[in-house]
Amino acid sequence: MIEEQAKVKQQTRRILNRFGRKRENLIPILQKVQGKLGYFPREAMLEIAEFLDMPEIDVYSVVTFYNQFRLIPPGKHSVRVCLGTACHMKGGYIALDAWKRRLDIDRGQTTLDREFDLETVACVGCCVMAPVTVVDDKPQAKVEPTKVDGILLSFKLEKERQGEESR
Amino acid sequence: MKAAGLQSVVSTFREIKSRAESQWWELRDGGKPVVLVGTATCGRAAGALEVVQAIRDELKKQKLDCPVIEVGCMGHCYAEPIVTIIKPGYPPICYGHVNPVIAERLIREFILGDDPCLEFVLGALEENDLVPSFSDFPRAKFEKKVILKNCGYIDPQQIEHYIANGGYSALVKALQMPPEKIIDEVKRSGLRGRGGAGFPAGEKWEICRNASGKPKYLICNGDEGDPGAFMDRAILESDPHSVLEGMLIAGYAIGAPFGYLYVRAEYPLAVRRAQLALRQARKLNLLGRNILGSDFSFDIKLFQGSGAFVCGEETALIASLEGKPGIPHYRPPYPATNGLYGKPTLINNVKTLSFIRHIIQNGAEWFVSIGTERSKGTAVFALAGKVVNTGLTEVPMGTTLRQVIFDVGSGIPGGKRFKAVQIGGPSGGCLPESALDLPIDFDSLADAGAMMGSGGMIVLDEDDCMVEIARYFLDFTQRESCGKCTFCRLGTKQMLEVLDEITKGKGKIKDLDMLVELAEDIKAGSLCGLGKTAPNPVLSTLRFFRDEYEAHIKEGRCPALMCRELIAYYIIPEKCERSCDACVGTCTVEAISANKKRVKVIDQEKCVKCGTCLTSCPPQYNAVVKLSPPSQVPASK
Numbered sequence: 190m191i192e193e194q195a196k197v198k199q200q201t202r203r204i205l206n207r208f209g210r211k212r213e214n215l216i217p218i219l220q221k222v223q224g225k226l227g228y229f230p231r232e233a234m235l236e237i238a239e240f241l242d243m244p245e246i247d248v249y250s251v252v253t254f255y256n257q258f259r260l261i262p263p264g265k266h267s268v269r270v271c272l273g274t275a276c277h278m279k280g281g282y283i284a285l286d287a288w289k290r291r292l293d294i295d296r297g298q299t300t301l302d303r304e305f306d307l308e309t310v311a312c313v314g315c316c317v318m319a320p321v322t323v324v325d326d327k328p329q330a331k332v333e334p335t336k337v338d339g340i341l342l343s344f345k346l347e348k349e350r351q352g353e354e355s356r
Numbered sequence: 357m358k359a360a361g362l363q364s365v366v367s368t369f370r371e372i373k374s375r376a377e378s379q380w381w382e383l384r385d386g387g388k389p390v391v392l393v394g395t396a397t398c399g400r401a402a403g404a405l406e407v408v409q410a411i412r413d414e415l416k417k418q419k420l421d422c423p424v425i426e427v428g429c430m431g432h433c434y435a436e437p438i439v440t441i442i443k444p445g446y447p448p449i450c451y452g453h454v455n456p457v458i459a460e461r462l463i464r465e466f467i468l469g470d471d472p473c474l475e476f477v478l479g480a481l482e483e484n485d486l487v488p489s490f491s492d493f494p495r496a497k498f499e500k501k502v503i504l505k506n507c508g509y510i511d512p513q514q515i516e517h518y519i520a521n522g523g524y525s526a527l528v529k530a531l532q533m534p535p536e537k538i539i540d541e542v543k544r545s546g547l548r549g550r551g552g553a554g555f556p557a558g559e560k561w562e563i564c565r566n567a568s569g570k571p572k573y574l575i576c577n578g579d580e581g582d583p584g585a586f587m588d589r590a591i592l593e594s595d596p597h598s599v600l601e602g603m604l605i606a607g608y609a610i611g612a613p614f615g616y617l618y619v620r621a622e623y624p625l626a627v628r629r630a631q632l633a634l635r636q637a638r639k640l641n642l643l644g645r646n647i648l649g650s651d652f653s654f655d656i657k658l659f660q661g662s663g664a665f666v667c668g669e670e671t672a673l674i675a676s677l678e679g680k681p682g683i684p685h686y687r688p689p690y691p692a693t694n695g696l697y698g699k700p701t702l703i704n705n706v707k708t709l710s711f712i713r714h715i716i717q718n719g720a721e722w723f724v725s726i727g728t729e730r731s732k733g734t735a736v737f738a739l740a741g742k743v744v745n746t747g748l749t750e751v752p753m754g755t756t757l758r759q760v761i762f763d764v765g766s767g768i769p770g771g772k773r774f775k776a777v778q779i780g781g782p783s784g785g786c787l788p789e790s791a792l793d794l795p796i797d798f799d800s801l802a803d804a805g806a807m808m809g810s811g812g813m814i815v816l817d818e819d820d821c822m823v824e825i826a827r828y829f830l831d832f833t834q835r836e837s838c839g840k841c842t843f844c845r846l847g848t849k850q851m852l853e854v855l856d857e858i859t860k861g862k863g864k865i866k867d868l869d870m871l872v873e874l875a876e877d878i879k880a881g882s883l884c885g886l887g888k889t890a891p892n893p894v895l896s897t898l899r900f901f902r903d904e905y906e907a908h909i910k911e912g913r914c915p916a917l918m919c920r921e922l923i924a925y926y927i928i929p930e931k932c933e934r935s936c937d938a939c940v941g942t943c944t945v946e947a948i949s950a951n952k953k954r955v956k957v958i959d960q961e962k963c964v965k966c967g968t969c970l971t972s973c974p975p976q977y978n979a980v981v982k983l984s985p986p987s988q989v990p991a992s993k
C-alpha cells in the first residue's frame with residue numbers, strides 16, 4: 190500500500206513539473222493527472238494542493254464539482270450510456286437499466302472485479318444512432334438490452350481467448 | 357496601423373494564399389481522382405474510419421495513387437458514413453451509408469472502371485446530367501449555408517484548404533480597418549449572439565472596447581451544454597479555422613491580446629482538430645506576435661471544460677477558467693467590463709464568431725438582407741429525434757418550423773404523427789403542431805414559450821410522452837444546478853419529485869397548480885439563466901399538453917405508452933403463433949414462457965418493461981402490445 194502511494198505521488202509530481210504554479214492551471218492539471226491515474230487518490234490531491242499552494246479542500250471541491258473527475262478507480266472497460274435528449278427519448282434509460290442489471294452496479298460505480306465502470310453522458314454527438322452507449326471510446330449504435338448482452342459476451346469471449354493464449 | 361506594416365500584411369498574405377491555392381487546385385484539378393470521407397464524430401460512430409482504411413487498402417491493392425482526404429460533417433447525419441469521389445470527367449458525387457464493402461466497390465467500379473455505382477449515390481455536389489444533385493433536393497430551396505459552407509468540403513486539418521476557399525482574407529481586410537469601423541460594421545449587421553440569449557454582438561464588442569482595464573480578454577464559448585445539440589462540435593471539427601478567424605478579428609476590434617477557446621470535455625475530436633488548427637495558424641504567423649508583419653499580436657489558448665452544464669453560463673465559465681468551481685455570480689457587472697481576473701472580457705459563442713468573417717468580407721448590408729426584421733442572418737439547427745433526415749441544417753431566420761422539420765428534415769419516420777418539437781434544450785420548451793407555421797427568430801420563439809437556444813431541435817412523435825420529457829429536463833437541470841441559489845437547488849428538486857409522481861400515476865390534480873407556483877418561485881429566485889429557465893420545459897408542456905398530464909393523474913394512463921409504471925406489455929393470445937418463440941429467447945429477464953397451448957405469456961411480476969419482446973415479435977404476427985393503464989391486461993387464468 191505504501192509503495193502504491195509513493196508511486197501515485199511520483200506520477201503526480203512528474204505531471205506537475207510540466208506546469209507553472211498558478212491556480213488557473215488547476216483544471217488542466219487535474220485533467221492530465223486523471224488521464225494518467227484514471228481517478229484521484231488522496232495522495233494525488235495532496236500533492237496538487239501543495240504544488241499550487243492552496244488548501245486541499247479547495248482541490249477536493251473542484252474535483253467533486255465537475256462531472257468529469259472521478260474519486261474511485263475506473264474499470265478496465267468504460268461504459269458510458271448517453272442520456273442526451275434524443276437518446277433518452279429513444280430508450281437510453283432502458284439501456285442504462287440493462288447495463289445496471291447485468292453489471293450489478295449503479296451509475297458512477299465500478300464492478301468489484303474492476304472490469305467495468307458505468308457512467309452516463311449527455312449527447313456524444315451521434316444522436317442519429319440513438320440510443321447510444323460509448324464502450325471504451327467507441328459509440329455503439331441502437332443499444333437495446335439484447336445488444337448489451339452481446340457486447341458483454343464479446344468481452345467475455347475475448348477474455349477467455351486471452352486466458353487460453355497465456356496458458 | 358502604419359502604412360508600411362499594412363503593405364507587408366497584404367503582400368505576406370498574398371504569398372500564403374497563392375501557395376494555398378496552388379495546393380488546392382493541384383488536388384482538385386491535378387488529373388487524379390480524389391476521395392473525401394467524412395470523419396467527424398458522427399461519421400466515426402457510423403464506421404467512417406473503417407471505411408477510410410478499406411479505401412486505402414483497396415487503392416493500394418489496385419496500385420492506384422489518389423489522395424484520400426478526411427473531411428468534416430456535411431450535415432447529412434442520417435446517411436453517414438459519407439464518401440465523396442471527385443473524378444475528372446464527372447461531377448463530384450457523394451455516396452451515403454458506405455461500408456467497407458461498398459467502399460471497395462466504389463474504388464474498383466468507379467475509380468478504376470467507369471461505373472459511378474448509381475445505386476449508392478446520395479447526390480452530386482454540382483448540377484449535371486448524370487445524377488441528381490443536392491441542389492435538386494427539396495431541402496435546398498430552404499437551406500442557406502453560410503457558416504456551414506466549408507463543412508464536409510474542406511480538410512479541417514489543412515489550413516491551406518481553408519485559405520484557398522477565402523479563409524483569413526477577412527482578417528487581412530480587418531487589419532486594414534480601424535477597430536471602430538469593424539465594430540460599426542458588426543453593429544450595423546444586426547448580428548445577435550448565437551449562444552442562446554441573442555444579445556447584439558456589436559454592442560457587446562463596443563462596451564468591451566470602451567471599458568477601462570488591461571489586458572482585455574476574449575473567450576469563445578464552445579461548451580455546448582444542451583444535451584441534444586451538436587452544432588458547435590460539428591463546426592469545430594469541420595472548419596476550426598473559421599472560428600479562429602472570428603476570434604482574431606474580435607480580438608483586434610476590442611483590443612485584446614489574448615483569447616481562450618473553451619471546448620467541452622466530451623468533444624475530444626473537436627479539441628484535437630482545434631489544437632492542430634492553432635499550431636498551423638501560428639506557423640504561418642496568422643496567430644502570435646506581429647501577425648503577418650502588422651503591429652497586432654494575438655494568441656489563443658485552448659481550454660477544455662470538465663463536464664458541467666452550468667459552465668456554459670459566462671460567469672461560471674470564467675470561474676472555471678480561473679481554476680475554481682464553476683459557480684455563476686450576479687451580473688451586473690457584466691464580463692464585458694469585469695470578466696476574467698476582473699478585466700474586460702468579450703465572450704461569444706462559436707457560431708457568433710464564425711459569422712464574423714462573412715460579415716467583414718461581404719459587408720453588413722449583405723447580412724442584413726438575410727433574415728427577419730429583428731433577427732438577421734441564418735440559424736443553424738441540429739435536428740434529431742423522430743425526424744427522417746437527422747443532422748445539421750442552416751436556414752435563413754424567418755424560415756418556419758414546418759419547413760425545417762418537414763421540408764429539410766423530410767418529416768416523421770414510420771408514418772407516425774408529429775406531436776411536438778423541443779427547442780432550446782433545458783431552457784426551452786415544447787411547441788405543438790399549431791406553432792409549426794411560426795417563423796423562426798429570437799422573438800417569435802420566446803413569445804411562443806420556447807426559446808431560440810443554441811440550435812438543438814428535437815422532434816417528438818405520438819410515442820413520446822410530454823410529461824416524461826418535462827421530467828427528463830428537470831432531472832437534468834436539477835442535477836446540474838450548482839446549488840448556490842436555494843430556489844434553483846431545492847425548487848427544481850421539488851418539481852422533479854412532483855413530476856416523478858405524476859409519471860408513476862400517483863399525481864394529484866392540484867399538483868399542476870403547484871408546479872406553476874414552484875416555477876414562478878424558481879424563476880424569480882434564481883441568479884443565473886439555468887435556474888431562471890429551468891421551469892420552461894414544464895410550463896410549455898403544461899400549456900400545450902395539459903390533457904396528457906391529466907390522463908396520467910386521473911386515469912393512471914400514459915397516452916404515449918411511454919411511462920413505465922403506467923404500461924404493461926401483453927401478448928395477445930389470438931395473435932401469438934404457436935410455433936414461434938422469438939420473444940422467449942430475447943427477453944433478458946426470462947419473463948416469457950409458453951403455456952400448454954404453446955401460447956406465450958408474460959409474467960408481469962418479472963417483466964422489467966424493456967420492450968425487447970415487442971421488437972422481436974415478427975411483424976406478420978405482431979402479437980405483443982403495450983397497454984395503459986396496466987390494469988387493461990386481462991387477468992390470467
Ligand SMILES: Cc1cc2nc3c(=O)[nH]c(=O)nc-3n(C[C@H](O)[C@H](O)[C@H](O)COP(=O)(O)O)c2cc1C
Pocket residue numbers: 548549550551552553554555557577578579580581582665666667668669670671703704705706708709810884885886
Ligand atoms: C446555464 C447556461 C448555459 C449556457 N450554455 C451555453 C453554451 O453551452 N454555449 C454558449 O455559447 N452559451 C451558453 N450560455 C450563454 C452564455 O452565458 C453567454 O450568453 C454566451 O456565451 C454569449 O455569447 P453570444 O452573445 O455569442 O451568444 C449559457 C447560459 C446559461 C445560463
Ligand code: SF4
Pocket residue numbers: 666683684836837838839840841842844845882883884885886887888
Ligand atoms: S440559478 Fe442555479 S445554477 Fe444558477 S447560480 Fe443559482 S443555483 Fe447555481
Ligand code: SF4
Pocket residue numbers: 925942943944945946947948958962963964965966967968969970
Ligand atoms: S418487455 Fe422486456 S422484460 Fe418484459 S417480457 Fe418483454 S422482453 Fe421481457
Ligand code: FES
Pocket residue numbers: 271272273274275276277311312313314315316317319321583584
Ligand atoms: S443524445 Fe445521445 S448522442 Fe446525442
Ligand code: FES
Pocket residue numbers: 314396398399429430431432433434436586590747748
Ligand atoms: S453528419 Fe455530422 S453531425 Fe452529422
